[in-house]
Amino acid sequence: MPAASQAAAPKVAFKIPTTGLKAALVTFAIQAKVSISTGAAANCRPTGNPLVGRFNLSDGLTRLLAGTGCSFRIIDPQTIEIVRAPPRTQPLHPPQARVSPPDTAPVLVNELVVTATKRTASAGRLPYSVSVISGETIEGADARGASEIALMSPAVTVTNLGPGRNKIFIRGLSDGPLTGRAQSMVSVQLDDVRLTYNAPDPDLRLVDVERVEILRGPQGSLYGAGSMGGVFRIVTKAPDLEQSAGWLFTSAATTQGGDASSVVEGMVNMPLIGGRLAVRAVAYKETDGGYIDDVGLAVTNVNHSVRKGWRVQARARLTDNWRLDAGLTDQRNDSDDTQYAQGGLEPFTRANQVREPHDNDFTQAFVSLDGRFDWGRLKWTSALVRHEVISRYDASRALPAITGGAVGAAALDDDNRIESVIHELTLTSPDTSKVDWLAGLFVAQGEQDVRLLLSASPSGPGSVVYDETRIDKQDELAIYGELTWPLSRSLDFTFGGRVARTRIAAQAVVLSPAPGARATFSGKLADTRWAPKAVLAFHPTARTLFYLQAAEGYRSGGFNTSGANGQVFGGPGSGPRPYRKFEGDELWSYEAGAKTSWLEGRLVARAALFQAKWVNVQADEFLGVGLPYTDNLGRGRNMGLELEAIYVTGRLHLGAQLTLNDPERTWAAAEAAGPSDGPLDGVPRFSGGVEIHYEHPLKDGLTSAFDARYAYVGPSRLTFHAVAAPSMGDYGAGRAAAALYTDRWRVSVFVDNPANSRGDTFAYGNPFAQGATRQITPQRPITVGMGLELRF
Incomplete structure (x- = not known):
């Protein structure tokens, strides 16, 4: 991105305390609503700098990464790559002009944040079968309920008895179309709270949501009973x-x-x-x-x-x-x-x-x-x-x-x-x-x-x-x-x-x-x-x-x-x-x-x-x-x-x-x-x-x-x-x-x-x-x- 364009880019309000570098970059991505590849951060200083105030992407990342041994490359307004900073003996170039060395991490544009594993992580780097549908995708597709999300995510099935009557199944694990005494096969969660025991999906309208996260397969170790399907x-x-x-x-x-x-x-x-x-x-x-x-x-x-x-x-x-x-x-x-x-x-x-x-x-x-x-x-x-x-x-x-x-x-x-x-x-x-x-x-x-x-x-x-x-x-x-x-x-x-x-x-x-x-x-x-x-x-x-x-x-x-x-x-x-x-x-x-x-x-x-x-x-x-x-x-x-x-x-x-x-x-x-x-x-x-x-x-x-x-x-x-x-x-x-x-x-x-x-x-x-x-x-x-x- 040209320097003049970056200088005129809109500013974002950041509030990031001193914390681990990868966590700080994930928080930066959430607050700026961008995708960040963090793979190269593993070879840099483990802690980032605090960032408080309103900055555009370039200025904010420059302050956050100062002295960590990491730099960045802005691919487009929604995509950023973290790279190792060149040695100080080399001429300094604007971050957007740097070329990634062949061994640096690629930009994973799908590296959306996931917290369904009860800690913050990147969906693309989790050793689990997980899908993330962003709020922007939900809005653009007008996917306002679980039935629409099922058409966009692998292995998800929703019955169609009517609004507020349906059950969600994942990975072909169905206990029948009826809702009775058996606990739900899929744990439906709103943020950090379980919504259902053996009732149908309440079919909450997906309005003003950050994302929908789907973990496929049994999640008994983290979510207990009622999460056999995911x-x-x-x-x-x-x-x-x-x-x-x-x-x-x-x-x-x-x-x-x-x-x-x-x-x-x-x-x-x-x-x-x-x-x-x-x-x-x-x-x-x-x-x-x-x-x-x-x-x-x-x-x-x-x-x-x-x-x-x-x-x-x-x-x-x-x-x-x-x-x-x-x-x-x-x-x-x-x-x-x-x-x-x-x-x-x-x-x-x-x-x-x-x-x-x-x-x-x-x-x-x-x-x-x-x-x-x-x-x-x-x-x-x-x-x-x-x-x-x-x-x-x-x-x-x-x-x-x-x-x-x-x-x-x-x-x-x-x-x-x-x-x-x-x-x-x-x-x-x-x-x-x-x-x-x-x-x-x-x-x-x-x-x-x-x-x-x-x-x-x-x-x-x-x-x-x-x-x-x-x-x-x-x-x-x-x-x-x-x-x-x-x-x-x-x-x-x-x-x-x-x-x-x-x-x-x-x-x-x-x-x-x-x-x-x-x-x-x-x-x-x-x-x-x-x-x-x-x-x-x-x-x-x-x-x-x-x-x-x-x-x-x-x-x-x-x-x-x-x-x-x-x-x-x-x-x-x-x-x-x-x-x-x-x-x-x-x-x-x-x-x-x-x-x-x-x-x-x-x-x-x-x-x-x-x-x-x-x-x-x-x-x-x-x-x-x-x-x-x-x-x-x-x-x-x-x-x-x-x-x-x-x-x-x-x-x-x-x-x-x-x-x-x-x-x-x-x-x-x-x-x-x-x-x-x-x-x-x-x-x-x-x-x-x-x-x-x-x-x-x-x-x-x-x-x-x-x-x-x-x-x-x-x-x-x-x-x-x-x-x-x-x-x-x-x-x-x-x-x-x-x-x-x-x-x-x-x-x-x-x-x-x-x-x-x-x-x-x-x-x-x-x-x-x-x-x-x-x-x-x-x-x-x-x-x-x-x-x-x-x-x-």
């Missing part, structure tokens, strides 16, 4: 202590054959008390127009939904080395109906007797203390999470079986209220330490209150034919740690593990039919687990990494209580399924991976080959009358290959990803659902996608941008019943968008599903009608919209 982590943008900022965005869209959709959202950031305190607030409302018609109820576009919420965060700089963060998040996701259709009718049509509304309300409050000592870093987070999921299903088909002959309209109301208090403490090694270590303590207390109420004639006075009230209490205590030891200059060994103790107490009262038979249940269980992990990482050059990993994930067991009058619960060797108690399951994953880059880091490729072995598979199933239970189905395994490539040059970004799975159940428990050689459900054997982003400067500060992506989801089956289960998948999903923008405004137009594909994204909608009618969840028809953003 971790889906949302990192929000922190309050800016130096600069006031804000923006407003609105959009409108129309769907073929459906109602209009709209979005209104905004953000404001306010520094207070001389750069020591700042508050950042976000609010939004998203309306999705319906496109499914219910001919049975004579209602069109029934699946109208509204997602609205807000988030407030505060950050206080207590000292140069300590900060305090606090925040509150609230989201209400209200759907008028589900979004499945029925086979044998016109497309996008079904015939129900009862509407099926759904609410998913989520609230989280947290406080976090983060600081550094000479011997390391401490972080303490405490949070309160409240999650309420209310669903109604048309249970008319189940009424005769439950009542012994009555027919007519009936509805099952499922009211699920979850509250948990979570505390976590982590201690990590200082940035200057040659041995990287981490130690943690996790404590959680939770209560889940469930009410299942099945009523005849739900729109009138009606009568209760099934009534279950259940209370579950869960206590979790865990200690965990990891240690990375450099065996040589290019070989590292990491070993870690987690010891966890989980206690569950369940109480249930069942009336079926009221005021007839009454059944009560009370049970307790305790589960102690040890989840280890081992990683061997070999980095022969700064641009190449190979690794081997073995890791374990697990889930605890629980109890079944649902069942109509006369329901019998068995046990191993003492009766039919469902068993009263279902056991915990565990999964071992073995992975070999490689990451490399070419063309000075502009082209980056990643590959991972893995095998997962799953023992005592838990899955949520439904009884013949449509009520839920959880079963241990036997053993399963998945072998797979993940490939990902990214090419970035100037203003062009190209990406491609491919996932191959071979998920199978290898052994079926006695009388469990499905054959022993069927596929694991809900996960395609093949999926992949491509994406492109291009920007072109025009004049007077005006820039044009173009985004497009296409993803293919291969065929799969809904459940373990390989023969009888309906098939789904085998469809493509696309989006194209174009924009004009300046520093102050942005105008965009977009087309979703431009091919107007009608693929079946999820062959499920109502458990009471499953098997009786063919259920289809079609893609939203072609949708065209326009957006306007203003920044201030």
Whole structure:
């Protein structure tokens, strides 16, 4: 970059204390929102200089690196390479004029910061299978939820029952499409707080987020139960202590054959008390127009939904080395109906007797203390999470079986209220330490209150034919740690593990039919687990990494209580399924991976080959009358290959990803659902996608941008019943968008599903009608919209 241009470059507010050089460079990258290659920093002075004030990139890096033996080269306004400084006997040249020696580290343009490993690291240099989707990419692609992120990340699958009803799967590890007593396969995190236990994904709108991080494979050593498939982590943008900022965005869209959709959202950031305190607030409302018609109820576009919420965060700089963060998040996701259709009718049509509304309300409050000592870093987070999921299903088909002959309209109301208090403490090694270590303590207390109420004639006075009230209490205590030891200059060994103790107490009262038979249940269980992990990482050059990993994930067991009058619960060797108690399951994953880059880091490729072995598979199933239970189905395994490539040059970004799975159940428990050689459900054997982003400067500060992506989801089956289960998948999903923008405004137009594909994204909608009618969840028809953003 010419010196004159650099002198005129915009200045950024920096607040970087004296710390390790690599940590200081990562902090610089975060605050300046640039990519920095830090490979050469390993051969320089281990500590950087403090940097406080407003500087452009060149001046800031010059001050930060002075006397460290390192210098830098600015490739473009978003890409910087750290290099060894030339000997002092050589003439000094402007940093941008230096040429990197052949043995220096390349510029890794994908070297985004990751903290999902509970310490700051570069995604490109981690010996794990991890994807990072930046906030800029999320905004450009309008990927506002987990479903859109799944189309951009290898090995991620999201069901499509409807907003606030979905489950996330990673690496072909699916425990079924239903949400019941089994704990989630994927740990969904908001910053440093776990959001779900066994509820569906709250589907938080991805507004004003820094990035989304996805760790693939079991993460039991760091995250404990409920992370067998991996971790889906949302990192929000922190309050800016130096600069006031804000923006407003609105959009409108129309769907073929459906109602209009709209979005209104905004953000404001306010520094207070001389750069020591700042508050950042976000609010939004998203309306999705319906496109499914219910001919049975004579209602069109029934699946109208509204997602609205807000988030407030505060950050206080207590000292140069300590900060305090606090925040509150609230989201209400209200759907008028589900979004499945029925086979044998016109497309996008079904015939129900009862509407099926759904609410998913989520609230989280947290406080976090983060600081550094000479011997390391401490972080303490405490949070309160409240999650309420209310669903109604048309249970008319189940009424005769439950009542012994009555027919007519009936509805099952499922009211699920979850509250948990979570505390976590982590201690990590200082940035200057040659041995990287981490130690943690996790404590959680939770209560889940469930009410299942099945009523005849739900729109009138009606009568209760099934009534279950259940209370579950869960206590979790865990200690965990990891240690990375450099065996040589290019070989590292990491070993870690987690010891966890989980206690569950369940109480249930069942009336079926009221005021007839009454059944009560009370049970307790305790589960102690040890989840280890081992990683061997070999980095022969700064641009190449190979690794081997073995890791374990697990889930605890629980109890079944649902069942109509006369329901019998068995046990191993003492009766039919469902068993009263279902056991915990565990999964071992073995992975070999490689990451490399070419063309000075502009082209980056990643590959991972893995095998997962799953023992005592838990899955949520439904009884013949449509009520839920959880079963241990036997053993399963998945072998797979993940490939990902990214090419970035100037203003062009190209990406491609491919996932191959071979998920199978290898052994079926006695009388469990499905054959022993069927596929694991809900996960395609093949999926992949491509994406492109291009920007072109025009004049007077005006820039044009173009985004497009296409993803293919291969065929799969809904459940373990390989023969009888309906098939789904085998469809493509696309989006194209174009924009004009300046520093102050942005105008965009977009087309979703431009091919107007009608693929079946999820062959499920109502458990009471499953098997009786063919259920289809079609893609939203072609949708065209326009957006306007203003920044201030």
